[in-house]
Amino acid sequence: MVRVDGEGNGGGLIRVRHLDKKYRRGSEEIDVLQGLNLDVEQGEFVAFMGPSGSGKTTLLNLLGGLDLPTSGSITVAGDEITHMSAAKLTAWRARHVGFVFQMYNLIPVLTAFANVELPLLLTRLSKAQRRRHVEVALGVVGLLDRMDHYPRQLSGGQEQRVAIARAIVADATFLLADEPTGDLDRKSADEIMELLGRLVREHGKTILMVTHDPRAAERAGVVLHLDKGALVEGSAAAGIPA
Amino acid sequence: MRFVGLVWANLARKKLRTTLTVGSFAVALFLFGVLVPIRGAFSGGTDVAGADRLTVINKTSLIMPLPFSYRDRLLGVPGVAAVTFATWFGGVYQDERNFFPQFAVDKDTWFDVYSEYVVPKERLAEFLRDRQGCLVGRSLAKRFGWKVGDRIPLRGAIFTGAWEFNLDGIYDGKRPDVDTSQMLFRYDYLEEQRQFGKGTVGWYVVKLANPDDAVRVAAAIDDGFANSPYETLTQTEKAFAASFAKQMGNIGLLVMTIGAVVFFTLLLVTGNTMAIAVRERTGELAVLKTVGFSDLGVLGLVLGESVLIAGQGGALGLALAKLFTLGGDPTRGMLASFYLPWSSIGLGFGLALLVGAAAGALPAISAMRLGVVDALRRV
Ligand SMILES: Nc1ncnc2c1ncn2[C@@H]1O[C@H](COP(=O)(O)OP(=O)(O)O)[C@@H](O)[C@H]1O
Ligand SMILES: [Mg+2]
Numbered sequence: 370m371v372r373v374d375g376e377g378n379g380g381g382l383i384r385v386r387h388l389d390k391k392y393r394r395g396s397e398e399i400d401v402l403q404g405l406n407l408d409v410e411q412g413e414f415v416a417f418m419g420p421s422g423s424g425k426t427t428l429l430n431l432l433g434g435l436d437l438p439t440s441g442s443i444t445v446a447g448d449e450i451t452h453m454s455a456a457k458l459t460a461w462r463a464r465h466v467g468f469v470f471q472m473y474n475l476i477p478v479l480t481a482f483a484n485v486e487l488p489l490l491l492t493r494l495s496k497a498q499r500r501r502h503v504e505v506a507l508g509v510v511g512l513l514d515r516m517d518h519y520p521r522q523l524s525g526g527q528e529q530r531v532a533i534a535r536a537i538v539a540d541a542t543f544l545l546a547d548e549p550t551g552d553l554d555r556k557s558a559d560e561i562m563e564l565l566g567r568l569v570r571e572h573g574k575t576i577l578m579v580t581h582d583p584r585a586a587e588r589a590g591v592v593l594h595l596d597k598g599a600l601v602e603g604s605a606a607a608g609i610p611a
Numbered sequence: 612m613r614f615v616g617l618v619w620a621n622l623a624r625k626k627l628r629t630t631l632t633v634g635s636f637a638v639a640l641f642l643f644g645v646l647v648p649i650r651g652a653f654s655g656g657t658d659v660a661g662a663d664r665l666t667v668i669n670k671t672s673l674i675m676p677l678p679f680s681y682r683d684r685l686l687g688v689p690g691v692a693a694v695t696f697a698t699w700f701g702g703v704y705q706d707e708r709n710f711f712p713q714f715a716v717d718k719d720t721w722f723d724v725y726s727e728y729v730v731p732k733e734r735l736a737e738f739l740r741d742r743q744g745c746l747v748g749r750s751l752a753k754r755f756g757w758k759v760g761d762r763i764p765l766r767g768a769i770f771t772g773a774w775e776f777n778l779d780g781i782y783d784g785k786r787p788d789v790d791t792s793q794m795l796f797r798y799d800y801l802e803e804q805r806q807f808g809k810g811t812v813g814w815y816v817v818k819l820a821n822p823d824d825a826v827r828v829a830a831a832i833d834d835g836f837a838n839s840p841y842e843t844l845t846q847t848e849k850a851f852a853a854s855f856a857k858q859m860g861n862i863g864l865l866v867m868t869i870g871a872v873v874f875f876t877l878l879l880v881t882g883n884t885m886a887i888a889v890r891e892r893t894g895e896l897a898v899l900k901t902v903g904f905s906d907l908g909v910l911g912l913v914l915g916e917s918v919l920i921a922g923q924g925g926a927l928g929l930a931l932a933k934l935f936t937l938g939g940d941p942t943r944g945m946l947a948s949f950y951l952p953w954s955s956i957g958l959g960f961g962l963a964l965l966v967g968a969a970a971g972a973l974p975a976i977s978a979m980r981l982g983v984v985d986a987l988r989r990v
Contacts, residue, residue, distance in 0.1 A: 426988075435901060436984045456905060463903020470987070474898045478620040488902045490613050535902070 370408075371415055371591040373600040377408030382543065382575055383432065384408055388441035389598075390427055401427050403598030405441070409543075409577065414569040416586040417579045418603070419595030425579040426547055428595065432577060433466045433545045434458045446542055463491050467536025469546035473528040475520040481507065481531045482516040488539040506538040507531075509572070510564060526557030533564060543575035544568070550585050562588045614908075618915045621888070629920065632884050636924020636967075637931070639877045640959050644932020646866045647955045651788065652948050653862035663822040664724065665829055666851035667815040670842040674699075676811035677841050684835065685815055690828040692820040695720035698801060698813035702765030702774060704755070711751055713765065713794040714813075715801035724818045727785045734759065734780025742800050745776040748791030750940055750948075752781045763794075770805045787950045792940075816848070874966055881970035885917050889974040896978050897986035906979045913975035914968060921967020922960075929956050929963075 370377075375386060385407040392399045401424040409415055417425050430436040431443060434450050443450050450461060467488075475484045485506055489499045507513045510530040520528050529549060536544050546565065550558035566588045568574040578589060586592050586605035594603040622629045667685065669675035676698070685694045700713040718739055722728060730738070730746060738744045747757060757763065761778045776796050784791055802809060819828060829845035836843045889896070896909055904912075933951055935941075940949040 430984050433901075435987075459900070459903060459905050462901070468901050474894065474901075474987075476620075476895050476898065478624045479617070483616065483620070487617075487899070490617070491903050491908075496613075 370410060371413055371593070371602075372408040373406055373593060373602060375406030375408075381408045381410040382446055383577075384442075384444040385432070386442045386444075388428075388431065388443065389439045390424070390431065390436075391439045400598055402431075402438070405599045407593075407600055409575065411575055412569065412573050413575055413591065414566065414589045415577045416589035416592045416605070417577065417595060417600075418581070418586055418592060418605075423595040424598060425595055429545045429547050429577065429579055433468060434462045463488060463539070465542040467539070467541035467544040469529070469532050469536050469544060469549045471548040471551040473520070473525070473532045473552075475528055475531055475535075477520050480517050480519055481512060481523065481534075484520070484531055485516075485534045485538050487535060492539065502538050503534075506534040509537065509568070510534045524557065525553050526560055529553065529557070529561050530564065533561070533568075537568065537572075537574065543577065546576060546578040548579050548581060550580065550582055558582065558585060614912065614915070618912060618919055621892075621912075621916055622919065625888075628884060628888075632881055632920050633924040633927070635877055635880055636921050636963055637928035639873050640925045640928030640963055641932045641935075642873055642928075643870055643959045643962070644929050644951050644956070645935060646870055647959075648936055648949045648951050650863050650866040651950065653866075663819045663825075664848040665817040665819065665825060665832070665845050666848050667817060667832060667843050667845045668851070669814075670833075670844040673814070675841075676808060676813060677815065677843065679810050679812055681815065681836070681841070681843075682812075685817060685832065688817075688828060688831050688835065690820050690824040690831070691817050693720060693723050693818040694815055695724040695818075696798070696812040696815045697721075698798065698808075698811075699769070700765075700767070700796075700801070701769045702767050704763070704765055709755070711754075711792055711794060713796065715798040716795045718797050718799070721795065724816050727789050728782045729785055730780050730782045738779040738797075741777055741779050742797060742803075743775065743777050744779040745794055745796035746780045746782050747778060747794045749781055749783050750791045751794060752778075753939070754792075757781075770801065770808075772804075774804070788948050788952065790948050792948070817845075874962065878966050878970050881917065881920070881967065882973060885913065885971050885974040886977075888916070889913055889978050893981065893986050893989060896981055897983045900981070900983045901987070909981070910975045910979040913978045914971045917971025917975070918964055918967040921963045921970075925960050925963025925967075929959050 377384060385405060388402050388405040388407075389400070390402040392401060405428070417428065419425050427436070431438050434453070438451055441451070445465060448461065450458060453461060475481075476487070479487070482503055485503045486499055489502055492499075494502065503516070504513060507516050510533050512527060512530050512534065515523060515527060515531075520531070523531065533549075549565070550561050553561060562585050565576055565578065569576055569590075576589075578585075580586050583605040592603050592605050593600045667677065667681075669677055682694055682696065685691060695717050697717075698715040700715055702713055703709070704711070722730065722735070734746070738746055745763065752758075757778055759778055759780060763776045763778055765774045765776070767774055776794075782791065782795075783789075798812070817828070817832070819825060825847050829847075832845045833843050899909055899912075900906070933956060936949055936951040
């Protein structure tokens with residue numbers, strides 16, 4: 370069960386308490402997140418919605434250990450990550466988090482195979498073991514036949530599937546996706562959402578996704594809206610500017 | 612090793628740029644590989660001069676002679692193992708442009724003192740028999756296409772007249788850096804034929820029983836001849852060669868300066884290239900960090916790239932330089948020696964890697980410091 374009232378019993382996978390994030394722009398201070406609470410259990414598919422500038426990316430960055438909050442705590446699978454050193458946080462990220470971005474962010478000079486292999490270079494896996502993992506991941510996203518292609522030789526939808534393969538190849542604890550369909554046409558977007566849904570249903574993955582697209586949000590089990598720096602439960606259709 | 616593929620892929624990103632940068636290193640290191648032998652040639656063998664030899668010259672000037680009678684007195688100085696002597700001949704072969712050094716030497720003692728010269732036994736025997744005989748170095752013989760048995764005419768410039776010598780043998784060096792551009796002929800022949808300066812020699816060379824004695828023996832020699840009409844200046848051969856080389860201008864310094872400027876330019880060019888390479892890859896570096904590459908790991912990737920460029924270019928340039936020097940003296944004998952030692956190749960390669968690392972350092976550090984969140988927002 371996903372909760373945003375801070376009353377979760379602590380048995381979940383992700384537990385966020387009283388999260389504040391302020392940015393300083395010159396003398397002005399912007400409170401982006403204010404007292405945000407969140408509890409997410411293993412195997413859930415959560416969509417975050419909210420107007421542009423409401424702090425969705427900021428929240429994902431904090432959950433993924435890319436950035437540090439002004440105050441509050443984030444606990445993932447028992448690890449409190451807001452007090453880790455930068456080096457520890459990097460190692461934690463490599464083990465637990467898979468990122469999917471709007472712009473795919475593949476390395477253009479590497480083949481699909483090599484892009485997916487990147488996170489595995491940081492593990493102790495042998496070359497043969499890495500190959501097996503990469504093939505499994507590319508198989509899940511249905512691009513085994515494209516593994517020698519470079520990103521520029523792939524369509525946007527295919528690039529995003531490679532990025533998803535990269536996010537799951539090291540068996541991350543959870544995936545963070547920031548507008549994964551934001552740059553795709555309807556058909557490709559549907560395919561990506563179908564793929565993410567399948568990862569949750571069939572592979573037991575936990576996914577937290579930011580999206581503007583109500584159709585994409587419908588695929589998620591829970592839709593949360595960012596409002597005045599905190600999360601409120603809602604539906605895919607609610608709160609979207611007409 | 613598993614990251615090499617990533618480094619390679621980044622180098623392959625802009626093939627032209629990588630090729631040009633590798634090419635800069637190759638050109639610079641080729642230049643280095645050619646300058647080193649030239650400097651070696653002009654340092655007059657200062658690097659190879661025997662530590663166990665002293666040169667005794669006239670205190671007034673190198674070109675003033677010393678009496679022949681000094682030989683026995685030198686032999687009497689404690690610590691002196693052997694004495695030989697030579698006179699600069701300064702003849703012209705066919706044309707002024709064909710300059711090469713010619714020395715009248717003492718046939719009986721020269722090779723005792725200069726043991727790094729190698730002459731076949733029967734050739735040396737012929738030289739000892741033949742009053743008009745001469746020996747020439749391998750590179751000199753090659754320069755003019757001389758063979759044993761040739762007659763070599765020289766026009767005397769100091770000792771005027773037409774001189775002729777029989778080429779009795781060709782000498783080699785025990786080491787590749789021995790000067791084989793010289794001609795040696797017999798002092799007794801010069802003495803017999805010359806119109807002036809009879810009874811004098813150009814300079815003496817003293818072989819020490821113990822190299823550690825150099826300072827003491829040199830002082831003893833100069834003290835012994837103090838207040839005589841022919842006062843002496845005794846130096847180690849190294850110092851002598853250095854002062855001899857100074858008469859040619861400070862080529863060594865010039866060569867070093869050129870080299871330093873080239874390496875500095877290389878540093879700037881490569882540093883700039885790497886800075887551009889890092890800047891245009893900001894987003895990708897951020898992605899690597901997102902995926903879990905540590906700051907130090909990213910630093911290493913950028914440094915590795917820079918060092919790999921330097922290593923490839925350096926190896927290429929030095930290999931070409933070595934090949935070039937193996938082809939022999941490009942001036943066909945103007946240089947005393949033309950040899951690129953392996954130690955200098957090692958030094959050059961080390962310098963190249965160092966320049967590569969230095970050039971990559973600043974961009975690598977900025978890649979290391981790159982903040983993921985800000986960089987991702989810029990993508
Ligand atoms: N580094 C920063 N410095 C200052 N303000 C920032 C910075 N990053 C984000 N912001 C501000 O924080 C707010 C939330 O940004 P963001 O999380 O990107 O929103 P969203 O993803 O919902 O569009 C915006 O007003 C943005 O301008
Ligand atoms: Mg955003």
